[in-house]
Amino acid sequence: MTMRNLKEELRLSWEDLCWLGPPQGLVETTTAEIQPQHEIIGQERAVKAIKLGLVIKSKWYNIYVAGINGTGRTATVKKLLEELHSEGPIPNDLCYVNNFKNPDQPRLLILEAGRGAAFKQQVTDLIGSLQKKIPAIFESEEFQSARNEIVSRHMGAQKALFKNFENKVSSENFMMVQVQVGPFTRPDLAPVIVGNPMKIEQLEALVEEGKFSAEELERLKSKYKELSMEMEKIFKEARDIDKTIQEDLEKLSREWVQPLLRDLTDAIREQHKSDAVNTYLDELEADIVNHLDRFKPRIVPSPGAGEAPGPPVLLPPDPSQFTDYEVNVLIDNSDTKSPPVVVETAPTFRNLFGTIERVMDRHGIWFSDYRHIRGGSLLKANGGFLILNAYDVLTEPGVWQGLKRSLRNGVMDIQSDPFGFFFASALKPEKIPINLRVIMIGDPDLYDLLHWYDEDFRKIFKVKADFDYQLPNTEGNLQKLLGFVSRVCSEENLLPCDDSGVRAIAKLAIRWGGRKNKISAQFERLADLTRESDLEARSAGATVISSQHVEQANRNRIERVNMIEDKIQELIEEGTLMIDTQGFRVGQINGLSVYAFPEFSFGRPSRITVKTSMGKSGIISIEKEAELSGHTYDKGVLILAGFLRDRFAQDKPLNLTASITFEQSYSGVDGDSASSTELYGLMSSLSGTPIDQGIAVTGSVNQHGEIQPIGGVNQKIEGFFKVCKAKGLTGSQGVIIPRRNVDDLMLDQEVVEAVKRGEFHIWAIDHVDQGIELLTGVPAGEPDENGEYPEGTINYLVNLRLEELSRGMKEYESAEGRDEEEGKKEEEQGGGAEPVP
Template sequence: GKIERRLENGVYFTDFSLVRGGSMLQASGGYLILNVLDLFSEPGVWDHLKSCLRNREVTIEDPGFLSPFLPTTGMKPESIPVRPKIILLGSHWAYYVLHRSDEDFRKIFQVLADFDDEIDLSNHTCREYAQFVATTCANDKLLPVTRDGVAALIEEGARFVDSKNRLTLRFNDIANLVIEANYHAKLIKNTRMITRKHIETAIREREHRSSLVSDKMLREIDEGRQLIDTQGAIVGQINGLAVYSIGAHRFAKPSRITANTYAGKGGITNIEREAKLSGRIHDKGVYIINGYLGRTYAQHATLSLNVTVCFEQSYGGIDGDSASSTELYAIMSSLSGVPIKQGIAVTGSVNQKGLIQPIGGVNEKIEGYFKVCANRGLTGEQGVMIPHQNVSNLMLRSSVREAVSHGLFHIWPIKSVNDGIEVLTGIQAGKPRADGSFPKGTIHGLVMEKLVQYAKASAPQKLDSKKKAGA
């Protein structure tokens, strides 16, 4: 509540008729719903709320008592008993910050209710989505949406959460998309309904308005200033994929990853880490690669090699482990001497057992590489290798789906490192024998041969007898 004042002869006066009750008094015996961030927008509100809930009474104070510069006659009403029930709305972040830092919060607000922003996709939820769209059109006086238009909205709702089996509950985004589609529909004369075409136009226009940075990055690749090969085969070189977020816009672009191997005992050198550009999760991915190499090739002999791995033309920080399998393929190519097909980009993390693990942003990664290949001309041999677990996350744009259906672009779901290296090189990975060796001519066999050479080159050189005698 508050105490209002009136100005008379340069002095502020007040009396009982100017006392005004606030939300706490109005909600006494009922419920008061508050946004937690609003409680911190005004000084003292949060402390007064906690005091009210602890003492079960409201004290209306005159702000004049708190300011020595405000002349006032002053008045202090008696405290009023209240019994409201408070519901705070806020993000997970706000809850956990308060729970960790404010002891009063933990005592007063003891009931937590989590609400998801996703829901399972089913016939029932699809009908409710259609009802929501119809209600939005009626309330905002928009054109009605056809069945295929509703289907396009449901597809976009699934894409928001990167899942074929889930739908977003961020209805504001869906409603805004319907409003934009209504605008594009009305640009065409005699249009009476919003169709899939209008929904897709609204999506393209929305992406175009946010794509300035991604378009410039793509131009760098098209003009040859960012070096990316999409044809041919090269030893120790591969195309990785990185996702960028600018506001609500997410996009991806390919990055060249290279690996060099030579004799020595230094192990893997992560150039990004040496330059202090590597995050902790990326460092962990490199350590996992080292564990895989030891498990696969050093069961019967010491692993002797030097490896340098680098994200070429990368001048900012790198984090995440979604490129760990990509780096491993580049190392295996360098060791075996077998070139990697440059038309294939790779994403996916790897564990020490050589199994490929799922990653995020799979749709953006595929579409980002598809744009690069499409600008240069699709050859039918280009595509993206993804973890097989991410198949359920695929909600690709129609241009990519059409290219895949016509065999111009490919998506390979991969389960293990062996599966991936065979796709990238066209040569069998090879299964280990009982003695730890691999069949000749396979990728693992060629890697083992190179490691044996490195071990011999790294072994201490023995002096012959004549040199010893002369010494």
């Protein structure tokens, strides 16, 4: 086959370079006529997995939704939740109330949905009613009569006690007096002398003066001591009577209040059939009857004229005294109609698990109690579904460990934020049982890390839903894609797309999908493209979105992020980065590489040079020696040696030293897509045959010489085309690619048009022999039955050169061996001779 025939046979037509679409058109007029697509597009594998996690009732079947951004993961999950769980049991309300016996351990009340707020209001009404009715009871004539009867009965006994004692004291010629002790007075006894009470100390002074009998003084002292002890006993009995009065009055108050309190609490019990509620109300009743003073009016002085206070006035009880009776409704599901679906976009420790807030009282002191316990999204989703972003969960301090602990144990322990400003609270609220399905959305790499290194993750998240980044390019999926575009235009009031517009969007969707038979599943990216195309159409005064608007929007998108590509292109055009696109060179070839960034990737040519010589070092990669290469690149270089040994070293040793490098490359290389390119440069150097610099090459090679597919083929072709266009298209330039990459071609329209005009070419090959013939114009050569290659072919010239290197190495080693042998003989002869004087 002649060179011209080989080029024609391997050259791709312009129709092979992109997706053309159906000839009849995708839409008759515009997308306005297409029914908007609201259903999930593709993702059958992921949908099946999510349904399993949503339907199965066993615990720990939480779901990890894996996939790249923009593939509709969150929207799909929400859609499936709407379909599968639009109806179902509504979760209970959760309330915290005071634990009157141990305030540091608030009680949890679990009530039917919507009953929490009602219970709170009932308790509030109960306390409000008691604030009015208890004072009314205490002010009633019946209560006052019963109270006065108790007081008068006990006070009569107390008066009789004191009267009897006073009579006894008087009969002993003593008198009860009040003595000053500091700022206070206290009762005491004094003997009556000549009708006047006198202190014992005064009598002692009279005895010393001889004016009073010492014997009489001793008698009075003895009687004073006896009566004082009896007085102490009398006062103790009086205090006991006071205490009895107080206890009887409190008992009376309880007896009068308890029937009222029981009637009010029974009304609440009737509406909440719950042991926990009954226990709480019992404790509530006990606390109220033990603190009835809270319900009594306050007596405070009124403001008077000047500095003097006015007469006392009665005020209602202080509201702050009743805060212990408030109900903290943690979760209120009164408006919930189906199992809750909560999307937590900021899963901090506080937002996810709740907290115990600290507040400052009127005295400036920080405190917290059960009223300041706050629930988080985990409780809001209890009985339903919680959607989280995996990266956010793992990067927020303490959240991942807390989430695992809660799901593993099935209970949640609310605590103050351990990473907050304040120290931890002493409150230990009763733990809350939880039962929900957590759906965590993240990328596949994060899933792999968790699955390998976190045993709890494997146990708790049993379901993985993998979202594909591409969909099959079928007529059905194309129609769904058009329906999606129609929906975006309709919902966001965008201009409709005509047939050329939707074709342009579809082409980009297929290019982003990576192959002609695939469509990108990044629908958010397609929605952005539609929005930006609408802006271009409106700016041009158009009434519909056409292909030129879509293409311009895409160019603008690329222009926003491709500054580094333009800088490299400038360096090539200036000659700073040396790339030849014309002429022939021995051992020099244009390889193609891809620069990948988060929002954009582009290709550019790189000059690869090869130098060969006699030696035993084999193939030396300068990148590897300089530690600028990756493992995959190093593997590709080793494959070259395997190919040469298999083809040319069956009858001789491979005595070769070859150095290969990417010229002007300083940031490192990886991947094996340049291995075939390096092999062509190696064969050119060995054969002495020059390579056409107007042809760039990409493709990896195996040890059999077969060309294998690579990634980024579109970017690589477009990158070399830009360089050729800048330096001048000759009509003979082009790119050699693996045939297995033809289905991946979705080239820019400018490249397609250049190929269509014959200004640029794409050749698809299967074997290295095809490539070297295209590059050199010299046949590769097929071996005959004796393994000999036709004279003048590339393989013949390579083999001939390797034979020369092998003979040369053999002769060199032989000569070197002879020199060593002669040197040894001279040493032996010199060693036996006499020394010369």
